[in-house]
Amino acid sequence: MKRIGLRGIGTALPEQFTPLAGLRLVSPPERLAAFGFDGAWIAEDPASLAVRAARSALEDAKITPSEVDVLFAAGALPQAHQRASEQPTGGVLDAFCYSASWLQEELDLNRAAVCGIAQQGCAGMFSALRAARGLLAAEPELNHALCVGADVLPSGACREILYNVISDAACAVVVSREKARHRWVGFHQISKGYYWDVPAKQSEIIAAYFPTARSVIMELLRRENLSAEDIDLVVPTGVNATSWPILMRLCGIPEERLYRPRRSFGHTIAADSFLLLEEARASGCLAPGPIQAFLFAYGFGSSWCALLLEIMEEKSA
Numbered sequence: 001m002k003r004i005g006l007r008g009i010g011t012a013l014p015e016q017f018t019p020l021a022g023l024r025l026v027s028p029p030e031r032l033a034a035f036g037f038d039g040a041w042i043a044e045d046p047a048s049l050a051v052r053a054a055r056s057a058l059e060d061a062k063i064t065p066s067e068v069d070v071l072f073a074a075g076a077l078p079q080a081h082q083r084a085s086e087q088p089t090g091g092v093l094d095a096f097c098y099s100a101s102w103l104q105e106e107l108d109l110n111r112a113a114v115c116g117i118a119q120q121g122c123a124g125m126f127s128a129l130r131a132a133r134g135l136l137a138a139e140p141e142l143n144h145a146l147c148v149g150a151d152v153l154p155s156g157a158c159r160e161i162l163y164n165v166i167s168d169a170a171c172a173v174v175v176s177r178e179k180a181r182h183r184w185v186g187f188h189q190i191s192k193g194y195y196w197d198v199p200a201k202q203s204e205i206i207a208a209y210f211p212t213a214r215s216v217i218m219e220l221l222r223r224e225n226l227s228a229e230d231i232d233l234v235v236p237t238g239v240n241a242t243s244w245p246i247l248m249r250l251c252g253i254p255e256e257r258l259y260r261p262r263r264s265f266g267h268t269i270a271a272d273s274f275l276l277l278e279e280a281r282a283s284g285c286l287a288p289g290p291i292q293a294f295l296f297a298y299g300f301g302s303s304w305c306a307l308l309l310e311i312m313e314e315k316s317a
Contacts, residue, residue, distance in 0.1 A: 004136050005180025006129070006309065007144070008061025010172040011275045012052035013265060014043035023159040036241030037165040040266050043152045046080055047099065047106075049170035050150035053271075054107055057146065057172035065108040068174075069142040072132055073100035074117040074124035074149040076269050076299070081116055103148065112146070122237075123189075123299025125149035125171060125270040126307055132175040133184050148172045149270030161267075162202060164239050169268035171275065182277075182293070185308040188220040195302035205302060209243075212304045214250045217296065220306040226292070228252035233293040233311070235259050235280070237272035247296075259285065273297065286311055 019039040020029035043049055050073075058065060075081050083102040088094045100116045103109075117128045125147065132145035150170035153159065159166050175184075190212055195201050221228065231253050236244045238261075248255045259280055268275065273295045280286055291311040298304050 003180060003183065004133050004175065004177055005183035006173050007176035007178075007180050008057045008059070008063070008174035009274050009278055010053040010056025010058070010060055011271050011278055012049040012056070012170045013268075013275075014041045014049065014168050016042045018042055020165070023165070024156065025160045025165070026158065027160060027163060032160065032163070032165055035163060036264060037266055038264050040159045040165050041167040041169065041268075043168040044155070046075075046150040046152040046168070046170060047083070047102070049152070049168065050099075050103055050148050050172070051106055053150070053170040053172040054103070054146060054148050057174050058107075061144070061174035061176065063144055063174065063176075066111055068109045068112045068144050068146045070132065070135060070145040071100060071104055071109055071112040071114050072117055072128040072145060072147045073103060073114070074120070074128040074147065074270060075099070076121045076124050076151050077153075078118075079154075080151050081118055109146070119301060120303055121299030121301050122267075122269050123297045123301075123303040123305045125173075125274075126187075126189075126295075126297050126305040127303075129173060129175060129307070130187050130189075133187075136175065136177055143177045145175045146172060147175060151269040162206065165266040167238070167266040167268045169265070169271040169275070171271035173274060181312060183310040183312060185292070185310050186220055186224045187305070187307050188216050188223065189303055189305045190216045191301065191303040193301075195300070198300050205300075208302075209298060210247065210250060213247055213296065213298065216304040216306045217247075217251050217294070220308060224308060226308075229254070230292055231257055231294050232291045233257055233259060233280075233286075235273050235276050235293060235295045236261070237297060238265055238267040238275075239272075253294075
């Protein structure tokens with residue numbers, strides 16, 4: 001059980017990038033630029049992004065589709081879980097065409113059981129990883145779970161949500177019993193149904209964000225008998241860049257432990273943490289040997305999630 005972790009990671013961004021001036025927004029572009037945003041990546045269909053990310057994760061993990069035991073498909077938006085029928089009836093039967101089943105067929109995951117993860121907002125991918133890790137721990141005959149998260153906003157939608165600019169993207173992670181590059185250390189989640197009505201409680205959500213985030217992070221550290229000083233690396237998300245130093249100070253984690261992204265892609269709902277993990281690895285920012293890495297996500301609904309990984313990068317040849 002201690003060996004279970006993240007073995008392979010894959011991500012996918014669309015080809016189309018639109019600067020702030022060309023997006024439908026609520027705030028002035030200048031204000032959002034001050035928060036670290038410069039535009040959004042926009043896609044037409046989440047399916048192609050999901051396939052690209054999943055194949056990349058399988059390649060990174062060095063496993064074949066036939067070795068995947070379970071597929072978890074995560075999506076924050078309701079439409080992410082449906083696939084249009086090739087022969088629609090116009091009736092209720094059309095609603096039972098699931099994108100997770102389509103993805104299983106498209107990727108030739110012939111041995112995989114399928115499960116959808118929904119109603120977690122931007123924390124959905126973290127919930128998928130938690131479910132995958134728990135399933136592998138509970139059923140020793142299972143070796144690999146593939147978690148895929150993909151969300152695309154509707155065409156012409158406003159790209160700003162609570163002062164964050166939203167890009168379309170997909171990510172995929174192989175959770176495995178053996179040869180994990182990032183070993184699972186601990187996870188903690190706080191969910192508060194009081195915030196279920198997001199449009200009606202926007203101000204309350206903003207007010208609750210930092211104190212609840214601090215609570216979930218500090219509880220995870222307490223459970224693992226770690227202090228804030230023990231965290232070597234904090235992998236941020238693409239939300240408002242000014243928020244991360246604040247959260248670091250509230251938790252007592254040295255600000256220099258925060259990974260500084262090389263590129264801006266906005267907030268991608270599911271893929272932020274994994275886009276940045278890939279970037280950190282590719283840029284050589286992950287030192288050889290064990291690194292205590294911390295990831296955090298907040299999702300509408302509302303859920304605050306903290307994940308602790310031990311990164312085991314190999315020395316370069």
